[in-house]
Amino acid sequence: MARSPIPFIYTLLLALLPFATAENQLTSSSLNTCQEDSLFSATHFDVSFTPSNGSLQWTIDGVSNIKTNVTLNLAVVAYGLNVxxxxxxxxxxxxxxxxxxxxLGSIEMTSNAVFDPETLEAVPGIVYTVPDLDAKVQVSFNSTETGEGLACVEADLSNGKTVDQKGVAWVLAVTSGIALVSSAVTSGLGHSNTAAHVAANALSLFSYFQAQAFIGMTAVDLPPIVASWTQNFQWSMGIIDVDFIQDIATWYQRSTGGKPSQILSDLGQTSVQVQKRSLDAVSELGKRAAQLITRQSTENQAGNGETAAVIIRGIKRVGFRAHIESTNIFLTGYIFFMVFVVFVMLGVVLFKFICEGLVKAGRLKHDQFQDFRNGWTTVLRGIMYRCVLIGFPQMVVLCLWEFTQNDSAAEIVLAIFTLATMIGILGWASSKVIRLARRSIAMHKNPAYILYSDPVSLNKWGFLYVQFKATAYFFIVPVLIYVLIKGMFIALGQSSGVAQAVGLVIIEAVFLIGVCILTPYMDKKTNAFNISICVINFVSAIFLLVFSNVFNQPGIVSGVMGVIFFVYNAVFSTVLLIIVLVASVIALTAKNPDTRYQPMRDDRSSFIKSQSQLGTTELDALGATARGESKHGFHNNKGARIEDDDESSSFSDSNKAQAYGQPPASPGYQHDNNSGRHMPPYQSQQPPTAYDHSRTGSMRSQGGFRAQGASPSPWQRGAGYD
Structure with a gap:
């Protein structure tokens, strides 16, 4: 005698992890085809098992092209195991x-069954509590007479628990914002060392968030817990559901000749109650990431009853889980990026007026935020450049992906213009930094000299190099190339999850090796922070390769690795958040937060501000002139800045020296035209052989430069001297 199909509900998943819950329930709201040319499909499917009252309810509306007796082969698969x-x-x-x-034709079935208490006691309680249940029920329709496979459908099961939580996304976003704001405020208060560390860690943390979002955007069939976890980071890519933004995106597309997709609206029309409830709870369902969403098209319903299958994967899957139509994904990300930039600009302007008002009211010291108040327009330009850098990974993926979607001609033009502009801005800024550093090396044997001595250059271009040590000023170029290539694989490889996985493994491996060898960041702690992120990104890429099933591993392997992926990324994210949050709070509350950090070995602080601890009036004067400080501000009397490229011969030698970062000779100093250095009077009295670059290599060899027994000048330590 054939067995009832009911037992599959309480036999699925014998080994699951606990997760707190208020209501125990198992549900499924999707019935997908799992066979090519399947002769049965469902347009409406809803199953619900509630152990509190022992009831099992299901409703199926399907379309059948089968006209014969069939035998149903039912299999419950949990984490790759047939249980x-x-x-x-x-x-x-x-x-x-x-x-x-x-x-043939439509089939409608509604049923209700009740379990007896003894049967319910046999159901393990943990099956109702594990988040993002990786379980499905597969039913094959075989001809009773011939045994031929006629159709196959499968239903993903959920207990309503998920790691995809809005609260998690909010915590991640707020922490990133606090870190960026604290670095800006700390910089304005004059704690440049602390500001550089907090800003570097905040940007690295944000890059890790975007790397997690990239994993979710791949076309790989991810385990449910991985798809849900990576969904928490999609806000970093601008994938945020706001109703009026969706209305604007749809209107813009229609008005520019595009045709909006109707995946979400069709699902709602097919089964208003069930499908709408499914959409409202889609973030709570642990569905297979590459699920097939089968819908009955209106035209086919009027015709031969065949169904149209819409395959949702990769970026479209991310948009679907966020309740965003696939044709609105690009504009949604673009709009939120522009809103972010505008709000940042308005925040800077508002902070400028608040500071001025507090100074006039006597509630803020006149020297607090003085550099910001005097040069706030330059600071604003630098912050805008930083916004471009933050949004670069997001727009690379979305713009390149839009090229493959062609939602409308206007959106294609917008994508081309945006991507070209951002690449042009960052390329120009990077080349500017490299030119400044090379000029500094040629003149002063130290790239930090010019990069940090001019506040205009530092505020405008510093976002590209302050997180690196002075000798690694160029590393922003490999970083941008890394982001660009990685974004290309994500955006243009949506048709092949395997290609994306293999590409990401190679990209992450090369970048990890480069960071480990060069250790380009400002100090050991920052290098360790970023290397750990690179290691996690590389491990995640390996896991992604396994999820792509390129090794044909058993299903249990992918299921278990999905749980491991969530655990180690959740722990790592928590550690990073604590580190960044603690550093941000201390930066805002400590009287002198710079004491927490060791001075940079490239001695950038020697060029950024005067240091009374140097102990010599001559060095203080040299530091002030190097920065171009005077009673009139940071500019010299001709208005030239260190970053200026104009090498016109109309300048006098003295003015050209100032324009290119050579401080004018102060009283008591003689200038060495060959080396670009300033020597104290007693230096000039020594024989010429005492200043032989070919023999000494640096000024450190000059015993007469400082008093005997004194430590080397900070201007002679660090990059270019060690």
Whole structure:
């Protein structure tokens, strides 16, 4: 005698992890085809099992092209393991009498069953509590007479628990914002060392968030817990559901000749109650990441009853889980990036007026935020450049992906213009930094001299190099290339998850090796912070390769690795958040937060501000002139800045020296035209052989430069001297 299909509910998943819950329930709201040319599909499917009252309810509206007696082969798969299999004859099962025999056309079935208490006690309690349940029920329709496979459908099961939580996304976003704001405020208060560390860690943290979002955007069939976890980071890519933004995106596309997709609206029209409830709870369902969403098209319903299958994967899957139509994804990300930039600009302007008002009211010291108040327009330009850098990964992916979607001609033009502009801005800024550093090396044997001595250059271009040590000023170029290539694989490889996975493994491996060898960041702690992120990104890429099933591993391997992926990334994210948050709070509350950090070995602080601890009036004067400080401000009397490229011969030698970072000779100093250095009077009295670059290599060899027994000048330590 054939067994009832009911037992699959309480036999699925024998080994699961606990997760707190208020209501125990198992549900499924999707019935997907799992066979090519399947002769049965469902336009409406809803199953719900509630152990509190022992009831099982299901409703199925399907379309059948089968006209014969069939045998149903049912299999319950949990984390890749077949935990239950059975064969069912609809003709001998009361609940399935409507399928004996199967008929052409529409099939509607509604049933309700009640379990006895003894049966309910056999169900493990943990099956209702594990988040993002990786379980599905697969039903094959085989001809009773010939045994031929006629159709196959499968339903993903969920207990309503998920790691995709809005609260998690908000915590991640707020922490990133606090870190960026604290670095800006700390910089304005004059704690440049602390500001550089907090800003570097904040940017690295944000890059890690975007790397997690990239994993979710791949076309790989991710385990449910991985798809849900990476969904928490999609806000960093601008994938945020706001109703009026969706209305604007749809209107813009229609007005520019595009045709908006209707995946979400079609699902709602097909089954208003069930499908809408499914959409409202889609973030709570642990569905397979590359699920097939089958819908009955209006035209086919009026015709031969065939179904149209819409495959949702990769970026479209991310948009679907966020309740965003696939044709609105690009504009949604673009709009939120522009809103972010505008709000940052308005925030800077508002802070400028607040500071001025507090100074006039006597509630803020006149020297607090003085550099910002005097040069706030330059600071604003630098912050805008930083916004471009933050949004670069997001716009690379979305703009390149839009090229493959062609939602409308206007959106294609917008994508081309945006991507070209951002690449042009960052390329120009990077080349500017490299030119300044090379000029500094040629003149002063130290790239930090010019990069940090001019506040205008530092505020405008510093976002590209302050996180690196002075000798690694160029590393922003490999970083931008890394982001660009990685974004290309994500955006243009949506048709092949395997290609994306292999590409990401190679990219992350090369970048990890480069960072480990060069250790380009400002100090050991910052290098360790970033290397750890690179290691996690590389490990995640390896896991992604396994998820792509390129090794044909057993399903249990992918299921277990999905849980491991979530655990180690959740722990790592928590550690990073704590580190950044603690550093941000201390930066805002400590009287002198710079004491927490060791001075940079490139001695950038020697060029940024005067240091009374140097102990010599001559060095203080040299530091002030190097920065171009005077009673009139940072500019020299001709208005030239260190970053200026104009090498016109109309300048006098003295003015050209100032324009290119050579401080004018102060009283008591003589200038060495060959080396570009200033020597104290007693230096000039020594024989010429005492200043032989070919023999000494640096000024450190000059015993007369400082008093005997004194430590080397900070201007002679660090990059270019060690």
């Amino acid at each position: 239950y299999t059975t064969s069912i004859d609809p003709c001998t099962t009361e609940e399935l009498r409507g399928l004996c025999p199967m008929q």
